[in-house]
Amino acid sequence: MKKICFLVLLATSLFTFANKPVYDIYPKQEPIRRSISVDGNRISIYSKNVQQLRHIVFAADTHLAISDERENDFKQYSARMADAYRITKHFRTGKEMTTRQAFLETINHSKKSNADLLVLCGDIINFPSEAAVEWCRQKLDSAQVNYSYTAGNHDWHYEGMSGSSIDLRDKWISERLMPLYPKSADPLMYYIDVKDVRVLMIDNSVYEILPRQLAFLQEQIKTGKPLLICMHIPLYAEGRSVGYGCGNPNWNANTDPGYKTERRLPWPEKGHSKTTYKFREEILNAKNVLAVFCGHIHAETVDMIGNTPQFVTQMNGTGAYYDIYIYPEM
Numbered sequence: 001m002k003k004i005c006f007l008v009l010l011a012t013s014l015f016t017f018a019n020k021p022v023y024d025i026y027p028k029q030e031p032i033r034r035s036i037s038v039d040g041n042r043i044s045i046y047s048k049n050v051q052q053l054r055h056i057v058f059a060a061d062t063h064l065a066i067s068d069e070r071e072n073d074f075k076q077y078s079a080r081m082a083d084a085y086r087i088t089k090h091f092r093t094g095k096e097m098t099t100r101q102a103f104l105e106t107i108n109h110s111k112k113s114n115a116d117l118l119v120l121c122g123d124i125i126n127f128p129s130e131a132a133v134e135w136c137r138q139k140l141d142s143a144q145v146n147y148s149y150t151a152g153n154h155d156w157h158y159e160g161m162s163g164s165s166i167d168l169r170d171k172w173i174s175e176r177l178m179p180l181y182p183k184s185a186d187p188l189m190y191y192i193d194v195k196d197v198r199v200l201m202i203d204n205s206v207y208e209i210l211p212r213q214l215a216f217l218q219e220q221i222k223t224g225k226p227l228l229i230c231m232h233i234p235l236y237a238e239g240r241s242v243g244y245g246c247g248n249p250n251w252n253a254n255t256d257p258g259y260k261t262e263r264r265l266p267w268p269e270k271g272h273s274k275t276t277y278k279f280r281e282e283i284l285n286a287k288n289v290l291a292v293f294c295g296h297i298h299a300e301t302v303d304m305i306g307n308t309p310q311f312v313t314q315m316n317g318t319g320a321y322y323d324i325y326i327y328p329e330m
């Protein structure tokens with residue numbers, strides 16, 4: 001009798017299973033973002049995991065060249081960049097402007113629009129002069145805007161100085177750039193919570209990712225919180241240039257276009273470390289990444305890498321920025 005009951009139960013289950021629509025049998029994981037809309041430099045992200053509207057201004061590549069007499073001993077390392085991007089053209093009006101005007105306009109916009117956070121995502125300054133760091137701090141402090149900062153490949157770079165990129169980054173971050181980071185933050189990786197949205201600031205300005213940065217990312221993915229990932233250098237996207245250099249299989253000493261001009265060591269012969277590839281893979285496989293935001297390319301681009309959107313901003317030296325609005329799903 002027991003055997004008959006079991007067989008009836010099994011047959012009923014199989015029948016039910018076979019007739020169920022696929023979406024009932026394999027329920028989809030609820031996506032962290034339901035849709036994204038782009039209107040000019042305004043990006044709207046809709047997410048069920050966000051309770052209240054959030055507004056983040058994202059800027060990178062201001063390329064400020066500011067120095068004073070304290071730079072005299074470093075002129076042999078900063079001469080080229082001290083002259084770079086002196087005059088730019090405004091991203092909207094096309095009128096000539098300075099990078100200082102662009103930076104102030106962006107701060108002003110963040111302030112006036114009551115943004116929750118202004119993200120400064122690298123290459124804000126052309127080389128690590130004390131005067132540039134002080135000028136930025138003073139302008140940000142007097143405007144009283146909430147901001148976060150991570151370095152780009154120029155902020156800490158003195159051209160022609162000997163040493164590896166990783167060592168020179170450590171040296172100049174600790175000796176010059178520290179006033180730009182939040183107190184007690186690890187400059188290579190930290191987060192800022194904008195209510196329920198977690199903004200990750202990850203320094204990939206040497207194109208490579210360190211093991212402890214990978215561990216940090218993995219930890220953040222595990223939290224399940226909606227993540228906005230901000231880093232200077234974009235992730236590799238198919239068909240893009242080698243500038244999309246984080247986890248790029250074409251990135252190596254033979255493809256390095258700038259080491260002679262920038263007077264630095266060429267990229268490694270063998271290309272990226274396994275850690276860097278893994279870092280990219282982890283971002284692309286994560287279910288709680290709202291989007292990735294980067295600079296470095298100096299052009300506005302959008303890529304859908306697998307299911308992950310990546311936005312690259314036009315250079316802030318032209319006044320450009322992204323207005324990111326994160327909406328609770330309506």
Ligand SMILES: [Fe+2]
Pocket residue numbers: 061063123152154296297298
């Ligand atoms: Fe740049």
